[in-house]
Amino acid sequence: xxxxxxxxxxxxxxxxxxxxxxxxxxxxxxxxxxxxxxxxxxxxxxxxxxxxxxxxxxxxxxxxxxxxxxxxxxxxxxxxxxxxxxxxxxxxxxxxxxxxxxxxxxxxxxxxxxxxxxxxxxxxxxxxxxxxxxxxxxxxxxxxxxxxxxxxxxxxxxxxxxxxxxxxxxxxxxxxxxxxxxxxxxxxxxxxxxxxxxxxxxxxxxxxxxxxxxxxxxxxxxxxxxxxxxxxxxxxxxxxxxxxxxxxxxxxxxxxxxxx
Amino acid sequence: xxxxxxxxxxxxxxxxxxxxxxxxxxxxxxxxxxxxxxxxxxxxxxxxxxxxxxxxxxxxxxxxxxxxxxxxxxxxxxxxxxxxxxxxxxxxxxxxxxxxxxxxxxxxxxxxxxxxxxxxxxxxxxxxxxxxxxxxxxxxxxxxxxxxxxxxxxxxxxxxxxxxxxxxxxxxxxxxxxxxxxxxxxxxxxxxxxxxxxxxxxxxxxxxxxxxxxxxxxxxxxxxxxxxxxxxxxxxxxxxxxxxxxxxxxxxxxxxxxxx
Numbered sequence: 001x002x003x004x005x006x007x008x009x010x011x012x013x014x015x016x017x018x019x020x021x022x023x024x025x026x027x028x029x030x031x032x033x034x035x036x037x038x039x040x041x042x043x044x045x046x047x048x049x050x051x052x053x054x055x056x057x058x059x060x061x062x063x064x065x066x067x068x069x070x071x072x073x074x075x076x077x078x079x080x081x082x083x084x085x086x087x088x089x090x091x092x093x094x095x096x097x098x099x100x101x102x103x104x105x106x107x108x109x110x111x112x113x114x115x116x117x118x119x120x121x122x123x124x125x126x127x128x129x130x131x132x133x134x135x136x137x138x139x140x141x142x143x144x145x146x147x148x149x150x151x152x153x154x155x156x157x158x159x160x161x162x163x164x165x166x167x168x169x170x171x172x173x174x175x176x177x178x179x180x181x182x183x184x185x186x187x188x189x190x191x192x193x194x195x196x197x198x199x200x201x202x203x204x205x206x207x208x209x210x211x212x213x214x215x216x217x218x219x220x221x222x223x224x225x226x227x228x229x230x231x232x233x234x235x236x237x238x239x240x241x242x243x244x245x246x247x248x249x250x251x252x253x254x255x256x257x258x259x260x
Numbered sequence: 261x262x263x264x265x266x267x268x269x270x271x272x273x274x275x276x277x278x279x280x281x282x283x284x285x286x287x288x289x290x291x292x293x294x295x296x297x298x299x300x301x302x303x304x305x306x307x308x309x310x311x312x313x314x315x316x317x318x319x320x321x322x323x324x325x326x327x328x329x330x331x332x333x334x335x336x337x338x339x340x341x342x343x344x345x346x347x348x349x350x351x352x353x354x355x356x357x358x359x360x361x362x363x364x365x366x367x368x369x370x371x372x373x374x375x376x377x378x379x380x381x382x383x384x385x386x387x388x389x390x391x392x393x394x395x396x397x398x399x400x401x402x403x404x405x406x407x408x409x410x411x412x413x414x415x416x417x418x419x420x421x422x423x424x425x426x427x428x429x430x431x432x433x434x435x436x437x438x439x440x441x442x443x444x445x446x447x448x449x450x451x452x453x454x455x456x457x458x459x460x461x462x463x464x465x466x467x468x469x470x471x472x473x474x475x476x477x478x479x480x481x482x483x484x485x486x487x488x489x490x491x492x493x494x495x496x497x498x499x500x501x502x503x504x505x506x507x508x509x510x511x512x513x514x515x516x517x518x519x520x
Contacts, residue, residue: 167455187431
């Protein structure tokens with residue numbers, strides 16, 4: 001398949017089982033989301049966690065309990081429209097699925113969270129180089145020592161992603177990302193990794209290391225892996241998320257997320 | 261006199277010879293400008309220089325040749341409304357005056373350029389600490405190795421001002437100043453001073469050194485001393501500027517300069 005399908009057409013192919021790989025780079029221009037599905041008080045606590053920690057957990061849509069649709073983001077069925085899902089029981093990964101229709105429960109709530117794909121597109125459109133894109137690898141991510149505000153059982157430190165820039169480009173990157181608070185927004189730190197508890201940039205906790213030029217500084221963004229870490233800490237009896245790289249593709253355009 | 265006079269009232273006192281000191285901190289909320297007055301082809305070249313180098317030379321108003329008023333900025337007479345002027349002949353300072361009525365020529369053009377007072381007010385309003393304000397000293401300024409685009413005889417490297425911040429505050433400072441392109445806008449560099457040709461932050465070329473915390477990074481802004489340096493290089497037969505700290509106080513409010 002090509003990369004020129006629009007979001008709805010791509011979702012139809014995924015729903016029909018005709019596409020089951022990564023969504024990265026597909027349906028360019030459209031917002032892709034991290035997905036978390038929870039039930040009962042865990043859903044209520046997670047909603048509060050997201051509202052308390054909007055930079056790592058920017059909520060784009062929340063479903064009604066038991067309703068697998070998210071009409072604000074398109075004609076979506078959360079049970080079938082992602083190419084891959086992960087199932088966690090008591091915080092432990094216990095399965096991977098291409099369809100979760102059999103697992104859906106009548107009090108489940110779907111949470112769609114903004115993802116860095118959207119602001120990376122804006123950075124590239126601004127003529128900036130995004131190192132992980134250039135190198136064709138996953139962005140390096142690190143557990144920081146910045147504590148998230150806790151909500152119920154959801155606790156943890158913020159996970160951050162890192163992209164290196166020369167200072168003048170870093171200033172431009174801050175300006176570009178400031179326009180997109182719904183997808184992590186401006187960086188939360190730059191420079192000394194130790195200042196936010198990161199020991200070694202060459203050894204990311206998630207993703208792949210990237211090279212950093214002598215004239216570059218690392219910029220750190222709040223990362224959507226943060227809710228994943230909080231989820232593992234909360235140990236809900238059952239939770240479902242997207243598989244890494246297998247995102248919820250929405251009808252929303254990245255450009256629509258710009259606040260100005 | 262108090263600091264609660266509005267801009268027009270302060271200008272009237274200056275015009276009447278009742279105030280002849282610095283304008284810093286007076287008429288808070290109102291835009292204060294750097295002033296350059298030139299004649300003939302030097303005026304034409306300087307206008308081009310400003311348009312080529314908007315970050316160090318943000319033009320807020322240009323007068324008609326021979327006309328000492330700047331109606332866009334208020335009921336202003338450039339010959340009398342600044343507390344202090346400097347006169348340069350062939351690029352060399354030859355005099356200081358409290359009034360330049362006797363020096364005004366019928367082809368003189370007045371240029372009003374934005375000044376850092378405006379964005380410092382915005383930074384303070386955002387709850388950020390501006391070190392030179394806290395310490396009660398002039399901001400430290402340095403000759404960088406960033407070449408300005410030349411126009412006629414006007415050439416030179418950019419002069420930059422420096423204010424230190426912790427990284428998270430630096431990101432906020434970039435956001436705040438981005439709203440004010442008419443008063444130098446976002447910083448042009450941060451971090452390593454050597455990357456822009458600055459040898460020793462403790463030895464500024466103009467102004468006063470300030471302390472920088474171990475957890476802080478220096479942010480560098482394009483500075484309104486840049487046109488002064490270009491003026492000295494151009495060596496026009498006659499040029500008049502404000503005296504340092506004795507600015508043109510306008511009826512424009514700093515908040516009006518925000519582009520969003």
